[in-house]
Amino acid sequence: MFKIYNTLNRKIEDFVPLEDGKVKFYSCGPTVYNYVHIGNLRAYIFVDLLKRYLKYRGFNVTHVMNITDVDDKTIRDSQQAGQSLQEFTEFYHQAFLEDLRALNITPPDVEAKATDHIVEMVVLIRVLMEKGFAYESNGSIYFRISSFPGYGKLANLEAQDLKQNSDGRLDVKDEYDKEHIHDFVLWKSWDEGDGKVFWETEIGKGRPGWHIECSAMSMKYLGESLDLHAGGVDLLFPHHTNEIAQSEAATGKPFVKYWAHNAHLMVEGKKMSKSLNNFFTLRDLTAQGMNPLLIKLELMKAHYRQEANFSVAGVEEAKRTVEKFLNLLIDLDAVATEKAGGENVEQLIAATREKFVAAMDDDLNVALGLAVMIEFVNEANKLTKSLSREAAEQIKKFIWEIDAVLGFIQPLYAAYQEKVKAVASDAEVTKMLQDRVRLRSEKNFAAADALRDQLLIKGIVVNDTADGWSVRLRNVV
Ligand SMILES: [Zn+2]
Structure with a gap:
């Protein structure tokens, strides 16, 4: 049985979705004001690995991801660029999708843009106001955290731990409008700084806060209770904490059964920081000649709850790993003659599958899963000289079966074949x-x-x- 660490309860739990065989899965997408950096990409790769593995285990997964295309940063930077908000954010939205394709990350079933869901957010905010969880002050609307018992449970925070404005998304001026310093904005009234960005709604002229979009859009597409919600650990507080407060206050039902968070990424052993200028984008790295799928393997190879380290040496190591897989596949393609050998192949595949599943069932231990597959490649290599065509095909089929989870071998193999074709012609x-x-x-x-x-x-x-x-x-x- 698949087990996953549930941040909500701080332990590894059996994964049992609310409805048998179906997984309602939401993950937080990017704010499209710039290219995403490799720390963000680690989170998207983790989410994709989790989704792919759930599918491999037979679950019917519906995955929804948001695109934040209105907030302080998108407004500020679109104004600086002299573009409309829509024009500006769409550019980075498309760039993000290009990154996902380059990394062979499967797109979500529903990709929801915040600006396409203002009505749903307004409805949700009105419910919160009617139920007394939200209040209006100077045209803006805030969530009253004192009205929601258990606020901060996800992040394991006591009231005294709650830091003011920890994500820097609130204007300091907002602080004077709030009843309590920890209350957060649901609806921000228009001011001159917003320029042309506003919506005229029943709750006033303005724009939504960041947190409300994920509650409104996840519940629109997945219902009031989700099975799984994932994202980077940096979103734990305040974003996910606030999502829970908004959603559960509005519905009176548990919002999410399992919360999964990936740990931070280091770069060459150092924290990512503005001063070190190491917020590399995928484009920065591919411009240096790195293959995006090797970058993917480097960002994926550590257990998701461990701090990972991205390094040039690690990408080189990823290359050697990939070479092992590809060389085996190429050798298997060259098995042309009918030989009697390969009786052990079925056994080898069955034993490897069992070990791979055991590793991944254990809170998605991909580090061990990869080691199991590399061991398989080494064993299969010993057999290639004495394989029947049929046995060679079985090995290939098994590699594709596992790559449906790992998601990096097939595109590299296809690229190799393209190169061979080009050479041959x-x-x-x-x-x-x-x-x-x-x-x-x-x-x-x-x-x-x-x-x-x-x-x-x-x-x-x-x-x-x-x-x-x-x-x-x-x-x-
Ligand atoms: Zn979110």
């Missing part, structure tokens, strides 16, 4: 290969070997086979 290379065959048939082996060496310099390895030749590339990644 290159006129100069084709001529060299044909010349080499002719030279060999003329028993001019010295000249044939010289051609082989020239091809090797181009990164092309030629193997002679029973029915001609096969080529592979020296650099598989």
Whole structure:
């Protein structure tokens, strides 16, 4: 049975969704005012791994993610850029989607933009006001945390721990309008700084606060109680804490059964910080020639609740791991003849699957899951010389089965095949290969070997086979 650490109860629990076989899953998406950095990407990769594994375990997952396209930062930066809020945020929204594609992260079933759901937020805020959980002050509306017992339970906070404005999203001027310093804004009345960004609604002219969007949109698409809510640990307080308060105050029902949070990311052993200028984006790293899927493996390989470290050396190590998988797949493709061998393959696959599932069932222990798969590749390599075509196909099929969870092997393999195809259709290379065959048939082996060496310099390895030749590339990644 799949077990997961539930932040709400601070322990690893059996994962039993509210409705048998179905998982209502919400994760917090980006604020689209800039490119996301690799610390954010770690969270999206974790969410995707979790989703992929739940699907692998047979759950029917519905995943909803928000896009925050209105807040202080998007308004401020769109004004500085001289663009409309919509034009400005859509640019970074598209850039975010490009990053997800490059990392082979599966898109959510529903992607919800905050600005498309103002009506739902207004309805929710009105309910909170009617029930006495929210109040209006100078045109803005605030959540009254003293009215909600258990506020801060998720973050394990006592009232005295609650820090003012810990996420920096509130204007200092708001503080004077609130009954209590910890109350947070649900609806922000328009002021001149907002420029053209406002909505005229029954609760006034203004715009929503950040936290209310996730409550309104998650409940719209998934219902009042969700199974699973995930995100980076930096969202635990105040964002997720406030989501719980808003949602449960409005519905009187538990909002989320399981909360899952991934730990922080370090870069080259150091905390990410403005002064170190190490908030790398995917674009920064790919511009240095790094393959996004190797970056993905580097960001995924540590247990999600452990602080991870991103390093150039780690990306190099990821490359060596990927090479092992790809070299095996390429060798398996080269198994052409019918041989009797491979009786052990089924056993090896069954034993590996069992170990992989045991690792991942244990709170998504991907570090162990990866180790299990690398061990499998090593074992399978020993068998490739004596495999039947059928056994080779079984091994490949199993790798694809597991890669439905890991999500980095298939696109790299496809990219390799594309490169081989390009090489094979290159006129100069084709001529060299044909010349080499002719030279060999003329028993001019010295000249044939010289051609082989020239091809090797181009990164092309030629193997002679029973029915001609096969080529592979020296650099598989
Ligand atoms: Zn959220």
